[in-house]
Amino acid sequence: MFVGHYGPAFAAKSLARSVPLWTLFLAVQLVDVAWGVFVANGIEHVRIIPGFTDSNSLDLYDMPLTHSLPAALAWAVGAGLVYAIWAPREKRRGGAVIALAVFSHWIMDLLVHVPDLALWPGGPKVGLGLWNNYPLALALEFSLLFAGFALYLRVTRAKNLVGRIWPWIFFFLLIAAEQVNHSMPLPDSIAQAGYMATATFILITALAAICDITRKPADS
Ligand SMILES: [Zn+2]
Structure with missing residues:
Protein backbone atom coordinates (compact mmCIF):
# COMPACT_ATOMS: atom_id res chain seq x y z
CA MET A 1 0.00 0.00 0.00
CA PHE A 2 1.21 3.49 -0.80
CA VAL A 3 -1.05 6.57 -0.55
CA GLY A 4 -3.77 4.71 1.38
CA HIS A 5 -1.46 4.89 4.41
CA TYR A 6 -2.00 8.65 4.44
CA GLY A 7 -5.72 8.23 5.21
CA PRO A 8 -4.96 7.35 8.86
CA ALA A 9 -2.35 10.16 8.96
CA PHE A 10 -4.93 12.77 7.94
CA ALA A 11 -7.52 11.20 10.28
CA ALA A 12 -5.14 11.13 13.25
CA LYS A 13 -5.16 14.93 13.24
CA SER A 14 -8.63 14.70 14.80
CA LEU A 15 -7.20 12.73 17.75
CA ALA A 16 -4.23 14.98 18.52
CA ARG A 17 -4.47 18.46 17.09
CA SER A 18 -1.11 19.50 18.53
CA VAL A 19 0.75 16.89 16.45
CA PRO A 20 1.80 18.40 13.11
CA LEU A 21 0.44 16.69 10.00
CA TRP A 22 3.97 16.18 8.66
CA THR A 23 4.85 14.17 11.79
CA LEU A 24 1.79 11.95 11.22
CA PHE A 25 2.74 11.53 7.55
CA LEU A 26 6.21 10.40 8.57
CA ALA A 27 4.77 8.14 11.30
CA VAL A 28 2.44 6.15 9.02
CA GLN A 29 5.31 5.39 6.62
CA LEU A 30 8.08 5.07 9.22
CA VAL A 31 8.60 1.34 8.69
CA ASP A 32 8.66 1.81 4.90
CA VAL A 33 11.20 4.67 5.24
CA ALA A 34 13.41 2.19 7.08
CA TRP A 35 12.51 -0.61 4.64
CA GLY A 36 13.81 1.45 1.68
CA VAL A 37 17.17 1.98 3.37
CA PHE A 38 17.33 -1.62 4.61
CA VAL A 39 16.68 -3.26 1.22
CA ALA A 40 19.09 -0.83 -0.49
CA ASN A 41 21.79 -2.00 1.92
CA GLY A 42 21.00 -5.72 1.93
CA ILE A 43 19.69 -5.75 5.51
CA GLU A 44 16.22 -6.82 4.32
CA HIS A 45 15.52 -8.45 0.95
CA VAL A 46 13.11 -8.13 -1.95
CA ARG A 47 13.01 -9.76 -5.40
CA ILE A 48 11.61 -8.05 -8.48
CA ILE A 49 9.40 -10.55 -10.33
CA PRO A 50 7.39 -8.95 -13.16
CA GLY A 51 3.68 -9.50 -12.54
CA PHE A 52 4.24 -10.94 -9.04
CA THR A 53 0.88 -9.45 -8.03
CA ASP A 54 -1.74 -7.62 -10.09
CA SER A 55 -0.60 -4.36 -8.44
CA ASN A 56 3.21 -4.55 -8.40
CA SER A 57 6.26 -6.71 -9.06
CA LEU A 58 7.75 -6.89 -5.57
CA ASP A 59 8.29 -10.25 -3.88
CA LEU A 60 8.81 -8.96 -0.32
CA TYR A 61 10.13 -12.24 1.01
CA ASP A 62 12.38 -10.98 3.83
CA MET A 63 11.56 -7.96 5.98
CA PRO A 64 11.69 -9.14 9.61
CA LEU A 65 12.97 -5.82 11.00
CA THR A 66 10.29 -3.59 9.53
CA HIS A 67 7.21 -5.66 8.67
CA SER A 68 7.04 -8.55 11.12
CA LEU A 69 4.32 -8.00 13.74
CA PRO A 70 6.70 -7.59 16.73
CA ALA A 71 8.94 -5.26 14.71
CA ALA A 72 5.97 -3.10 13.71
CA LEU A 73 4.89 -2.93 17.36
CA ALA A 74 8.42 -2.04 18.47
CA TRP A 75 8.69 0.77 15.88
CA ALA A 76 5.29 2.07 17.05
CA VAL A 77 6.13 2.05 20.76
CA GLY A 78 9.62 3.44 20.08
CA ALA A 79 8.35 6.33 17.96
CA GLY A 80 5.58 7.10 20.47
CA LEU A 81 8.09 7.20 23.33
CA VAL A 82 10.53 9.41 21.41
CA TYR A 83 7.70 11.85 20.71
CA ALA A 84 6.39 11.76 24.30
CA ILE A 85 9.86 12.40 25.75
CA TRP A 86 10.54 15.22 23.32
CA ALA A 87 7.11 16.92 23.50
CA PRO A 88 6.13 19.47 26.16
CA ARG A 89 4.26 17.89 29.11
CA GLU A 90 0.76 18.96 28.00
CA LYS A 91 1.30 17.47 24.53
CA ARG A 92 2.57 14.04 25.60
CA ARG A 93 -0.76 12.44 24.69
CA GLY A 94 0.40 12.94 21.12
CA GLY A 95 2.90 10.11 21.69
CA ALA A 96 0.04 7.57 21.88
CA VAL A 97 -1.39 8.90 18.62
CA ILE A 98 2.05 8.66 16.97
CA ALA A 99 2.33 5.04 18.13
CA LEU A 100 -1.11 4.26 16.67
CA ALA A 101 -0.18 6.00 13.42
CA VAL A 102 3.04 3.98 13.09
CA PHE A 103 1.21 0.72 13.80
CA PRO A 115 1.34 -13.34 2.83
CA ASP A 116 4.73 -11.71 3.49
CA LEU A 117 4.12 -10.16 6.94
CA ALA A 118 5.66 -12.49 9.52
CA LEU A 119 3.77 -12.91 12.79
CA TRP A 120 7.24 -13.17 14.31
CA PRO A 121 10.67 -13.33 12.63
CA GLY A 122 10.84 -16.76 11.01
CA GLY A 123 7.18 -17.46 11.85
CA PRO A 124 4.11 -17.85 9.64
CA LYS A 125 3.36 -15.00 7.26
CA VAL A 126 0.04 -13.25 6.74
CA GLY A 127 -1.49 -10.90 4.19
CA LEU A 128 -5.03 -10.78 2.74
CA GLY A 129 -3.70 -10.29 -0.79
CA LEU A 130 -5.86 -7.47 -2.15
CA TRP A 131 -2.89 -6.58 -4.37
CA ASN A 132 -4.02 -9.49 -6.55
CA ASN A 133 -6.98 -7.36 -7.60
CA TYR A 134 -5.56 -3.98 -8.61
CA PRO A 135 -8.87 -2.10 -9.14
CA LEU A 136 -10.08 -3.23 -5.71
CA ALA A 137 -6.74 -2.41 -4.03
CA LEU A 138 -6.75 1.02 -5.68
CA ALA A 139 -10.36 1.67 -4.62
CA LEU A 140 -9.41 0.80 -1.04
CA GLU A 141 -6.35 3.11 -1.08
CA PHE A 142 -8.28 6.05 -2.49
CA SER A 143 -11.25 5.51 -0.15
CA LEU A 144 -8.97 5.46 2.90
CA LEU A 145 -7.12 8.53 1.67
CA PHE A 146 -10.30 10.47 0.94
CA ALA A 147 -12.00 9.54 4.24
CA GLY A 148 -8.96 10.74 6.21
CA PHE A 149 -8.62 13.86 4.08
CA ALA A 150 -12.29 14.81 4.57
CA LEU A 151 -11.87 14.44 8.34
CA TYR A 152 -8.70 16.56 8.25
CA LEU A 153 -10.55 19.36 6.43
CA ARG A 154 -13.26 19.29 9.13
CA VAL A 155 -10.90 19.57 12.10
CA THR A 156 -8.64 22.26 10.63
CA ARG A 157 -9.25 25.57 8.90
CA ALA A 158 -7.26 27.73 6.52
CA LYS A 159 -5.18 30.61 7.79
CA ASN A 160 -5.03 32.12 4.32
CA LEU A 161 -5.78 31.50 0.67
CA VAL A 162 -2.91 29.02 0.31
CA GLY A 163 -4.34 27.03 3.21
CA ARG A 164 -7.65 26.73 1.35
CA ILE A 165 -6.12 25.62 -1.93
CA TRP A 166 -2.99 23.65 -1.00
CA PRO A 167 -4.68 20.65 0.71
CA TRP A 168 -6.61 19.94 -2.49
CA ILE A 169 -3.49 20.26 -4.67
CA PHE A 170 -1.69 17.98 -2.22
CA PHE A 171 -4.56 15.47 -2.29
CA PHE A 172 -4.50 15.26 -6.08
CA LEU A 173 -0.69 15.06 -6.09
CA LEU A 174 -1.02 11.97 -3.88
CA ILE A 175 -3.56 10.44 -6.27
CA ALA A 176 -1.15 11.21 -9.16
CA ALA A 177 1.79 9.75 -7.22
CA GLU A 178 -0.10 6.46 -6.92
CA GLN A 179 -0.66 6.39 -10.69
CA VAL A 180 2.99 7.26 -11.44
CA ASN A 181 4.16 4.58 -9.01
CA HIS A 182 1.98 1.99 -10.73
CA SER A 183 2.99 2.86 -14.29
CA MET A 184 6.74 3.37 -13.72
CA PRO A 185 9.16 1.01 -15.44
CA LEU A 186 10.78 -1.59 -13.18
CA PRO A 187 13.80 -0.19 -11.30
CA ASP A 188 17.32 -1.04 -12.48
CA SER A 189 18.37 -2.28 -9.08
CA ILE A 190 17.02 -3.03 -5.61
CA ALA A 191 19.20 -0.23 -4.20
CA GLN A 192 17.60 2.26 -6.60
CA ALA A 193 14.10 1.01 -5.70
CA GLY A 194 14.82 1.27 -1.97
CA TYR A 195 16.33 4.74 -1.99
CA MET A 196 13.65 6.05 -4.37
CA ALA A 197 10.92 4.77 -2.04
CA THR A 198 12.48 6.40 1.02
CA ALA A 199 13.09 9.69 -0.85
CA THR A 200 9.45 9.72 -2.03
CA PHE A 201 8.13 9.27 1.53
CA ILE A 202 10.34 12.11 2.77
CA LEU A 203 9.27 14.41 -0.07
CA ILE A 204 5.59 13.73 0.69
CA THR A 205 6.27 14.44 4.38
CA ALA A 206 7.75 17.83 3.41
CA LEU A 207 4.69 18.62 1.26
CA ALA A 208 2.43 17.77 4.23
CA ALA A 209 4.27 20.44 6.23
CA ILE A 210 2.78 23.09 3.90
CA CYS A 211 -0.64 22.10 5.31
CA ASP A 212 0.73 22.72 8.84
CA ILE A 213 2.03 26.17 7.87
CA THR A 214 -1.16 27.30 6.16
CA ARG A 215 -3.89 25.72 8.33
CA LYS A 216 -4.72 25.57 12.05
CA PRO A 217 -7.04 23.55 14.30
CA ALA A 218 -10.67 24.49 13.61
CA ASP A 219 -11.34 25.13 17.31
CA SER A 220 -8.43 27.55 17.85
ZN1 LIG B 1 4.93 -1.41 4.27
Whole structure:
Protein backbone atom coordinates (compact mmCIF):
# COMPACT_ATOMS: atom_id res chain seq x y z
CA MET A 1 0.00 0.00 0.00
CA PHE A 2 1.21 3.49 -0.80
CA VAL A 3 -1.05 6.57 -0.55
CA GLY A 4 -3.77 4.71 1.38
CA HIS A 5 -1.46 4.89 4.41
CA TYR A 6 -2.00 8.65 4.44
CA GLY A 7 -5.72 8.23 5.21
CA PRO A 8 -4.96 7.35 8.86
CA ALA A 9 -2.35 10.16 8.96
CA PHE A 10 -4.93 12.77 7.94
CA ALA A 11 -7.52 11.20 10.28
CA ALA A 12 -5.14 11.13 13.25
CA LYS A 13 -5.16 14.93 13.24
CA SER A 14 -8.63 14.70 14.80
CA LEU A 15 -7.20 12.73 17.75
CA ALA A 16 -4.23 14.98 18.52
CA ARG A 17 -4.47 18.46 17.09
CA SER A 18 -1.11 19.50 18.53
CA VAL A 19 0.75 16.89 16.45
CA PRO A 20 1.80 18.40 13.11
CA LEU A 21 0.44 16.69 10.00
CA TRP A 22 3.97 16.18 8.66
CA THR A 23 4.85 14.17 11.79
CA LEU A 24 1.79 11.95 11.22
CA PHE A 25 2.74 11.53 7.55
CA LEU A 26 6.21 10.40 8.57
CA ALA A 27 4.77 8.14 11.30
CA VAL A 28 2.44 6.15 9.02
CA GLN A 29 5.31 5.39 6.62
CA LEU A 30 8.08 5.07 9.22
CA VAL A 31 8.60 1.34 8.69
CA ASP A 32 8.66 1.81 4.90
CA VAL A 33 11.20 4.67 5.24
CA ALA A 34 13.41 2.19 7.08
CA TRP A 35 12.51 -0.61 4.64
CA GLY A 36 13.81 1.45 1.68
CA VAL A 37 17.17 1.98 3.37
CA PHE A 38 17.33 -1.62 4.61
CA VAL A 39 16.68 -3.26 1.22
CA ALA A 40 19.09 -0.83 -0.49
CA ASN A 41 21.79 -2.00 1.92
CA GLY A 42 21.00 -5.72 1.93
CA ILE A 43 19.69 -5.75 5.51
CA GLU A 44 16.22 -6.82 4.32
CA HIS A 45 15.52 -8.45 0.95
CA VAL A 46 13.11 -8.13 -1.95
CA ARG A 47 13.01 -9.76 -5.40
CA ILE A 48 11.61 -8.05 -8.48
CA ILE A 49 9.40 -10.55 -10.33
CA PRO A 50 7.39 -8.95 -13.16
CA GLY A 51 3.68 -9.50 -12.54
CA PHE A 52 4.24 -10.94 -9.04
CA THR A 53 0.88 -9.45 -8.03
CA ASP A 54 -1.74 -7.62 -10.09
CA SER A 55 -0.60 -4.36 -8.44
CA ASN A 56 3.21 -4.55 -8.40
CA SER A 57 6.26 -6.71 -9.06
CA LEU A 58 7.75 -6.89 -5.57
CA ASP A 59 8.29 -10.25 -3.88
CA LEU A 60 8.81 -8.96 -0.32
CA TYR A 61 10.13 -12.24 1.01
CA ASP A 62 12.38 -10.98 3.83
CA MET A 63 11.56 -7.96 5.98
CA PRO A 64 11.69 -9.14 9.61
CA LEU A 65 12.97 -5.82 11.00
CA THR A 66 10.29 -3.59 9.53
CA HIS A 67 7.21 -5.66 8.67
CA SER A 68 7.04 -8.55 11.12
CA LEU A 69 4.32 -8.00 13.74
CA PRO A 70 6.70 -7.59 16.73
CA ALA A 71 8.94 -5.26 14.71
CA ALA A 72 5.97 -3.10 13.71
CA LEU A 73 4.89 -2.93 17.36
CA ALA A 74 8.42 -2.04 18.47
CA TRP A 75 8.69 0.77 15.88
CA ALA A 76 5.29 2.07 17.05
CA VAL A 77 6.13 2.05 20.76
CA GLY A 78 9.62 3.44 20.08
CA ALA A 79 8.35 6.33 17.96
CA GLY A 80 5.58 7.10 20.47
CA LEU A 81 8.09 7.20 23.33
CA VAL A 82 10.53 9.41 21.41
CA TYR A 83 7.70 11.85 20.71
CA ALA A 84 6.39 11.76 24.30
CA ILE A 85 9.86 12.40 25.75
CA TRP A 86 10.54 15.22 23.32
CA ALA A 87 7.11 16.92 23.50
CA PRO A 88 6.13 19.47 26.16
CA ARG A 89 4.26 17.89 29.11
CA GLU A 90 0.76 18.96 28.00
CA LYS A 91 1.30 17.47 24.53
CA ARG A 92 2.57 14.04 25.60
CA ARG A 93 -0.76 12.44 24.69
CA GLY A 94 0.40 12.94 21.12
CA GLY A 95 2.90 10.11 21.69
CA ALA A 96 0.04 7.57 21.88
CA VAL A 97 -1.39 8.90 18.62
CA ILE A 98 2.05 8.66 16.97
CA ALA A 99 2.33 5.04 18.13
CA LEU A 100 -1.11 4.26 16.67
CA ALA A 101 -0.18 6.00 13.42
CA VAL A 102 3.04 3.98 13.09
CA PHE A 103 1.21 0.72 13.80
CA SER A 104 -1.60 1.58 11.36
CA HIS A 105 0.97 0.86 8.62
CA TRP A 106 1.06 -2.84 9.46
CA ILE A 107 -2.74 -3.12 9.61
CA MET A 108 -3.12 -1.39 6.23
CA ASP A 109 -0.36 -3.53 4.71
CA LEU A 110 -2.13 -6.63 6.05
CA LEU A 111 -5.12 -5.86 3.80
CA VAL A 112 -3.18 -5.62 0.54
CA HIS A 113 0.05 -7.63 0.87
CA VAL A 114 0.19 -11.25 -0.17
CA PRO A 115 1.34 -13.34 2.83
CA ASP A 116 4.73 -11.71 3.49
CA LEU A 117 4.12 -10.16 6.94
CA ALA A 118 5.66 -12.49 9.52
CA LEU A 119 3.77 -12.91 12.79
CA TRP A 120 7.24 -13.17 14.31
CA PRO A 121 10.67 -13.33 12.63
CA GLY A 122 10.84 -16.76 11.01
CA GLY A 123 7.18 -17.46 11.85
CA PRO A 124 4.11 -17.85 9.64
CA LYS A 125 3.36 -15.00 7.26
CA VAL A 126 0.04 -13.25 6.74
CA GLY A 127 -1.49 -10.90 4.19
CA LEU A 128 -5.03 -10.78 2.74
CA GLY A 129 -3.70 -10.29 -0.79
CA LEU A 130 -5.86 -7.47 -2.15
CA TRP A 131 -2.89 -6.58 -4.37
CA ASN A 132 -4.02 -9.49 -6.55
CA ASN A 133 -6.98 -7.36 -7.60
CA TYR A 134 -5.56 -3.98 -8.61
CA PRO A 135 -8.87 -2.10 -9.14
CA LEU A 136 -10.08 -3.23 -5.71
CA ALA A 137 -6.74 -2.41 -4.03
CA LEU A 138 -6.75 1.02 -5.68
CA ALA A 139 -10.36 1.67 -4.62
CA LEU A 140 -9.41 0.80 -1.04
CA GLU A 141 -6.35 3.11 -1.08
CA PHE A 142 -8.28 6.05 -2.49
CA SER A 143 -11.25 5.51 -0.15
CA LEU A 144 -8.97 5.46 2.90
CA LEU A 145 -7.12 8.53 1.67
CA PHE A 146 -10.30 10.47 0.94
CA ALA A 147 -12.00 9.54 4.24
CA GLY A 148 -8.96 10.74 6.21
CA PHE A 149 -8.62 13.86 4.08
CA ALA A 150 -12.29 14.81 4.57
CA LEU A 151 -11.87 14.44 8.34
CA TYR A 152 -8.70 16.56 8.25
CA LEU A 153 -10.55 19.36 6.43
CA ARG A 154 -13.26 19.29 9.13
CA VAL A 155 -10.90 19.57 12.10
CA THR A 156 -8.64 22.26 10.63
CA ARG A 157 -9.25 25.57 8.90
CA ALA A 158 -7.26 27.73 6.52
CA LYS A 159 -5.18 30.61 7.79
CA ASN A 160 -5.03 32.12 4.32
CA LEU A 161 -5.78 31.50 0.67
CA VAL A 162 -2.91 29.02 0.31
CA GLY A 163 -4.34 27.03 3.21
CA ARG A 164 -7.65 26.73 1.35
CA ILE A 165 -6.12 25.62 -1.93
CA TRP A 166 -2.99 23.65 -1.00
CA PRO A 167 -4.68 20.65 0.71
CA TRP A 168 -6.61 19.94 -2.49
CA ILE A 169 -3.49 20.26 -4.67
CA PHE A 170 -1.69 17.98 -2.22
CA PHE A 171 -4.56 15.47 -2.29
CA PHE A 172 -4.50 15.26 -6.08
CA LEU A 173 -0.69 15.06 -6.09
CA LEU A 174 -1.02 11.97 -3.88
CA ILE A 175 -3.56 10.44 -6.27
CA ALA A 176 -1.15 11.21 -9.16
CA ALA A 177 1.79 9.75 -7.22
CA GLU A 178 -0.10 6.46 -6.92
CA GLN A 179 -0.66 6.39 -10.69
CA VAL A 180 2.99 7.26 -11.44
CA ASN A 181 4.16 4.58 -9.01
CA HIS A 182 1.98 1.99 -10.73
CA SER A 183 2.99 2.86 -14.29
CA MET A 184 6.74 3.37 -13.72
CA PRO A 185 9.16 1.01 -15.44
CA LEU A 186 10.78 -1.59 -13.18
CA PRO A 187 13.80 -0.19 -11.30
CA ASP A 188 17.32 -1.04 -12.48
CA SER A 189 18.37 -2.28 -9.08
CA ILE A 190 17.02 -3.03 -5.61
CA ALA A 191 19.20 -0.23 -4.20
CA GLN A 192 17.60 2.26 -6.60
CA ALA A 193 14.10 1.01 -5.70
CA GLY A 194 14.82 1.27 -1.97
CA TYR A 195 16.33 4.74 -1.99
CA MET A 196 13.65 6.05 -4.37
CA ALA A 197 10.92 4.77 -2.04
CA THR A 198 12.48 6.40 1.02
CA ALA A 199 13.09 9.69 -0.85
CA THR A 200 9.45 9.72 -2.03
CA PHE A 201 8.13 9.27 1.53
CA ILE A 202 10.34 12.11 2.77
CA LEU A 203 9.27 14.41 -0.07
CA ILE A 204 5.59 13.73 0.69
CA THR A 205 6.27 14.44 4.38
CA ALA A 206 7.75 17.83 3.41
CA LEU A 207 4.69 18.62 1.26
CA ALA A 208 2.43 17.77 4.23
CA ALA A 209 4.27 20.44 6.23
CA ILE A 210 2.78 23.09 3.90
CA CYS A 211 -0.64 22.10 5.31
CA ASP A 212 0.73 22.72 8.84
CA ILE A 213 2.03 26.17 7.87
CA THR A 214 -1.16 27.30 6.16
CA ARG A 215 -3.89 25.72 8.33
CA LYS A 216 -4.72 25.57 12.05
CA PRO A 217 -7.04 23.55 14.30
CA ALA A 218 -10.67 24.49 13.61
CA ASP A 219 -11.34 25.13 17.31
CA SER A 220 -8.43 27.55 17.85
ZN1 LIG B 1 4.93 -1.41 4.27
